Amino acid sequence: MKYLPLAGLNAFLERAAQSRKVYVPVDEEPGKSSYRLWTPGTVVSRGLNTTRSAKDFFFPQTENLAGFRIEDKKIRVLDPRRETEDFAVFGVRACDAASFGILDKVFLSEPEDTYYKNRREHGLILTMTCRRPAETCFCSVFGIDAANPGGDVSFTDDGSGWYVEAHTEKGSAFLSGMEELLEDRDPSGAEEARNKTREIMARLPLAGLKTDAFGGGKTKALFDRPEWAELSEACVGCGTCTFVCPTCQCYDIRDFDTGREIRRFRCWDSCMYSDFTKMAGGNPRLTQKERFRQRFMHKLVYFPENNDGEFGCVGCGRCLRSCPIHMNIVKVMKRLGEDDHEQ
Amino acid sequence: MRYDEIFAAMLKRAKELLADGTVNRVIGWKRGEFSYDVTPAVFETPEELDAGFVYDAFCGANVSKYLIRESEKPGRILCFLKPCDSFSFNQLLTEHRIRRENVYAVGIPCEGMADVKRIRAAGIDGITGIREEGERFIVSTLYGEESMDRREALAERCLCCKSKRHPVFDELIGDEGEDAPDDARFAEVARLETMTAEERFDFWRGELSRCIRCNACRNVCPACTCENCVFDNPASGISQKAAADSFEESMYHIIRAFHVAGRCTDCGECSRVCPENIPLHLLNRKFIKDIDELYGAYRAGDKADARNPLVNFTEGDAEARIVHERGKA
Amino acid sequence: MQVKEATGFVPTIVAFCCNWCSYAGADLSGTNRLSYPANVKIIRVPCSCRVNPIFFLRAFQRGADGVILCGCHPGDCHYTTGNYYTRRRMTLLFSMLDYLGIERNRTRVEWVSAAEGQKFAETMRSFAEEIAALGPNRRLADLRCRKDAEEAGITDERGSGDAV
Numbered sequence: 001m002k003y004l005p006l007a008g009l010n011a012f013l014e015r016a017a018q019s020r021k022v023y024v025p026v027d028e029e030p031g032k033s034s035y036r037l038w039t040p041g042t043v044v045s046r047g048l049n050t051t052r053s054a055k056d057f058f059f060p061q062t063e064n065l066a067g068f069r070i071e072d073k074k075i076r077v078l079d080p081r082r083e084t085e086d087f088a089v090f091g092v093r094a095c096d097a098a099s100f101g102i103l104d105k106v107f108l109s110e111p112e113d114t115y116y117k118n119r120r121e122h123g124l125i126l127t128m129t130c131r132r133p134a135e136t137c138f139c140s141v142f143g144i145d146a147a148n149p150g151g152d153v154s155f156t157d158d159g160s161g162w163y164v165e166a167h168t169e170k171g172s173a174f175l176s177g178m179e180e181l182l183e184d185r186d187p188s189g190a191e192e193a194r195n196k197t198r199e200i201m202a203r204l205p206l207a208g209l210k211t212d213a214f215g216g217g218k219t220k221a222l223f224d225r226p227e228w229a230e231l232s233e234a235c236v237g238c239g240t241c242t243f244v245c246p247t248c249q250c251y252d253i254r255d256f257d258t259g260r261e262i263r264r265f266r267c268w269d270s271c272m273y274s275d276f277t278k279m280a281g282g283n284p285r286l287t288q289k290e291r292f293r294q295r296f297m298h299k300l301v302y303f304p305e306n307n308d309g310e311f312g313c314v315g316c317g318r319c320l321r322s323c324p325i326h327m328n329i330v331k332v333m334k335r336l337g338e339d340d341h342e343q
Numbered sequence: 344m345r346y347d348e349i350f351a352a353m354l355k356r357a358k359e360l361l362a363d364g365t366v367n368r369v370i371g372w373k374r375g376e377f378s379y380d381v382t383p384a385v386f387e388t389p390e391e392l393d394a395g396f397v398y399d400a401f402c403g404a405n406v407s408k409y410l411i412r413e414s415e416k417p418g419r420i421l422c423f424l425k426p427c428d429s430f431s432f433n434q435l436l437t438e439h440r441i442r443r444e445n446v447y448a449v450g451i452p453c454e455g456m457a458d459v460k461r462i463r464a465a466g467i468d469g470i471t472g473i474r475e476e477g478e479r480f481i482v483s484t485l486y487g488e489e490s491m492d493r494r495e496a497l498a499e500r501c502l503c504c505k506s507k508r509h510p511v512f513d514e515l516i517g518d519e520g521e522d523a524p525d526d527a528r529f530a531e532v533a534r535l536e537t538m539t540a541e542e543r544f545d546f547w548r549g550e551l552s553r554c555i556r557c558n559a560c561r562n563v564c565p566a567c568t569c570e571n572c573v574f575d576n577p578a579s580g581i582s583q584k585a586a587a588d589s590f591e592e593s594m595y596h597i598i599r600a601f602h603v604a605g606r607c608t609d610c611g612e613c614s615r616v617c618p619e620n621i622p623l624h625l626l627n628r629k630f631i632k633d634i635d636e637l638y639g640a641y642r643a644g645d646k647a648d649a650r651n652p653l654v655n656f657t658e659g660d661a662e663a664r665i666v667h668e669r670g671k672a
Numbered sequence: 673m674q675v676k677e678a679t680g681f682v683p684t685i686v687a688f689c690c691n692w693c694s695y696a697g698a699d700l701s702g703t704n705r706l707s708y709p710a711n712v713k714i715i716r717v718p719c720s721c722r723v724n725p726i727f728f729l730r731a732f733q734r735g736a737d738g739v740i741l742c743g744c745h746p747g748d749c750h751y752t753t754g755n756y757y758t759r760r761r762m763t764l765l766f767s768m769l770d771y772l773g774i775e776r777n778r779t780r781v782e783w784v785s786a787a788e789g790q791k792f793a794e795t796m797r798s799f800a801e802e803i804a805a806l807g808p809n810r811r812l813a814d815l816r817c818r819k820d821a822e823e824a825g826i827t828d829e830r831g832s833g834d835a836v
Contacts, residue, residue, distance in 0.1 A: 028553075028620075029464065029620065030463075030464040030465070030466065031460065031463035031464040031465075031466070031468075032460075032463075032464070032620060034553075047468075048468070051618055051619065052555065060830065060831065061555065061556075061585050061830060062585045062586075062587050062829075062830045062831035063831045064829065064831040064832050080832065132468060132469065132485075132486065133469070133485070134468055134469055134485075135377055135469050135470055135471050135484070135485060136377075200485065203485070204485070205376065205377070205471055205485075206376070230384075233383075233384065233385060234382050234383040234384060234409070236559070236562040236563050237558075237562050238557050238558045238559035238561070238562040238563065238616075239556075239557040239558055239559075240555075240557040240559045240616070240618050242557075243555045243556075243557045243618075244555075244557075244618055252584050254584065256587065256816065258816040258817045259734065259735065259817050260819065260822075263816060263831075265587060265831045266831075267584050267585035267587070267831075268584070268585055269584055270557075270584075273558075273575070273584070274575060275575050275577075320380065322618040324404070324559050324562075324563050324612075324615070324616035325382050325383055325404055325563075326375050326379075326380035326381060326382050327382050328380075330376065331375070331376070331382075535771065536771070540770065540773045540774070540775060540776065541773060542773070543771060543772065543773035544772065544773025544774070544811055545773070546773070547772045547773055548773075573726070580730070581726060581730070585830075586830065587816070587829060587830055587831060588814060588815060588816060588827075588828045588829045588830060589828045590732075590733055590812065590813060590814035590815070590828075591814070593772065593812060594729050594733070597725065597729065597765075597768060597769070597772070598725065598726060598729070600768065601725050601764070601765065601768065604764060626768070626771075629767070629768060629771050630764060630768065633763075633764055633767050633768075634764070637760075637763065637764075638760065652760065653757070653760060653761060653764070654757065655760075656753065656756035656757060656759070656760055657756075658746065658747065658756070660756065660759055660760060660763075661759075661763060662759065662763070662781070663759060663762045663763045663766050663779075663780070663781040664780070664781070665763065666763060666766040666767045666770055666776060667766070667776050667777060667780075
């Protein structure tokens with residue numbers, strides 16, 4: 001099996017950066033990292049997840065869709081799309097890697113979202129196993145294996161380097177030019193590293209979270225549960241949980257008048273906002289309770305209902321860390337799942 | 344007073360006030376999964392209090408804003424206010440946003456609130472529980488027990504605490520505290536003021552460009568209480584759901600800070616909740632410092648009948664050109 | 673007359689003028705045939721106090737290089753005290769813009785009475801010269817709205833980049 005020692009990382013990224021842009025997690029301040037473009041000298045974060053998720057690469061917060069310009073009494077439609085340059089994202093964890101599958105189901109099902117597809121086709125996902133999962137991690141609850149993150153190429157971390165494996169054709173093609181930067185190692189070391197990760201995953205405090213009460217077909221059982229009122233009571237209605245979430249994919253389309261043309265762009269929207277899905281005639285979710293419920297019902301019931309039982313959460317734990325009042329999907333699942341109210 | 348002593352007194356008093364009918368519910372903090380993740384919550388019975396009520400170094404969330412909604416409900420609500428919270432509460436009373444008669448306010452001491460971000464920044468991760476032992480936090484983690492100096496873990500706002508006094512309360516637990524000197528609070532603002540405009544511009548671009556426009560700073564702010572914010576109102580012409588460019592980032596933060604100028608009590612909630620660790624308090628404190636220097640010392644929330652300096656004037660006020668004439672450009 | 677630097681840069685200047693004093697002052701300077709730069713765009717407001725900080729920011733967003741607010745002299749406000757509030761509000765706004773590193777001379781408040789046609793013209797001339805010397809507004813500009821930025825190919829739009 002191929003192996004990349006810690007000391008060889010810079011040379012590896014340098015080679016990778018010759019053919020594409022490479023984004024790596026960088027520590028902005030102790031305990032907080034974000035993805036940055038790799039340039040010589042960039043120090044890759046050894047911490048866990050970035051504050052924002054890797055979905056930003058494929059579904060950015062704002063994205064220009066079209067432009068309109070009036071010329072000689074005619075409206076000209078401008079298409080700002082261009083072929084995205086190839087890029088690679090290094091250090092994607094299993095949770096974020098799994099989130100792409102969820103986003104694909106939304107954006108690549110008919111009708112295909114060409115903006116998303118463009119970015120997706122040009123993006124190479126280099127995943128990494130987790131050596132020190134956090135207390136807020138619960139990806140295993142949704143069947144995600146932090147020791148086997150998939151992606152195009154996976155990097156299995158053993159503390160002093162990574163066992164490198166391609167999982168897709170795109171990944172193999174990428175690695176084929178890197179051969180001399182990689183060593184050959186016995187694969188047993190990779191398995192050992194994986195087992196270590198799995199052993200920690202099994203004893204995480206949230207590993208025992210039950211999903212039985214949720215999934216497709218549970219709308220009736222959950223929608224009118226009285227607990228929603230108490231769970232949503234302290235929600236301040238900000239969009240933090242939805243914006244750091246790797247699977248939240250709601251957006252709004254807005255126009256901006258520059259004075260010379262109209263720019264039509266989309267931007268992330270949040271079901272927690274009071275003007276979410278506001279339309280002529282009003283807003284279907286009038287209070288924070290209903291907006292709050294929408295977010296969790298979507299992830300835990302509506303999404304699996306439409307996608308063969310797959311949950312819309314990957315257990316990355318970002319919302320647990322970022323929520324101003326520490327209300328989150330784990331507390332919701334515990335409260336609603338603790339006793340079964342099914343009729 | 345230690346937190347466990349304060350908490351015991353609070354629990355006892357809450358049960359008494361519920362029992363004698365003074366109040367019909369209690370707003371406080373509810374225990375979470377890992378010590379640090381407490382959630383503001385309303386409790387209605389002694390059993391609910393026993394099950395989840397908590398007060399310790401992680402109850403930084405300011406509950407005063409919830410009282411706008413809670414004081415409209417039938418009955419009277421008991422709230423426990425830390426000094427910071429009571430300034431916010433008093434400011435809301437000044438603005439007639441809370442029905443005073445529906446709130447029973449108990450002032451509680453605060454020994455400084457910890458910020459889990461600072462514990463994580465010290466390299467401690469996998470936090471499953473935190474307890475206080477004297478001047479240290481003992482942190483149990485997935486990877487063994489760690490300990491750190493209590494002061495190192497305190498939130499920025501607590502390191503330069505403005506006051507341990509409660510400007511408003513119905514009763515107090517513990518002894519009343521005192522105002523603290525302001526020097527530390529404005530040190531960072533003063534440092535920025537001595538930079539060149541270019542340096543300041545670069546500093547703020549670096550900070551504000553991380554903004555994800557989640558609106559947490561606005562929504563958590565006890566001074567931001569508009570029914571429909573200008574940034575959510577399509578008729579305002581500037582409604583935004585995301586910052587499309589750097590101008591929109593700057594605009595949001597200037598207007599957010601300006602709108603609470605003269606009303607901001609510097610409770611520091613904006614900086615606490617920012618997922619991107621943007622030092623938003625430095626914008627609010629700039630206004631506070633300017634107001635103090637130009638129009639005389641003023642502390643929002645200190646006196647319920649005080650007049651906000653932005654809806655007040657004197658004939659001899661400085662002209663706007665004072666900004667152009669002072670310091671470095 | 674347009675104030676033009678050697679570079680050919682003609683700044684766009686927005687002047688908010690109160691209806692009762694400064695707008696009449698501008699009128700007087702016109703009737704007296706006093707010239708002031710044509711690139712000053714006057715927006716009439718009922719009182720200087722009508723101008724809230726968003727007006728300033730919006731002017732900068734939509735392409736202004738400098739924004740000036742003119743009102744009655746303190747004590748002469750048609751509504752008695754409006755301009756006193758303006759004075760505090762604008763002082764704090766300007767101070768905040770300065771704190772954020774925006775060039776401090778892009779904003780100004782000037783009191784111009786209905787009888788001060790001369791002062792109005794002089795104020796506008798000096799302000800326009802100052803802004804021309806500062807060059808185009810970049811730090812507090814929405815580049816989407818600026819033709820000069822578009823022509824120079826400068827953009828900071830989040831939605832047009834490749835990735836994060």
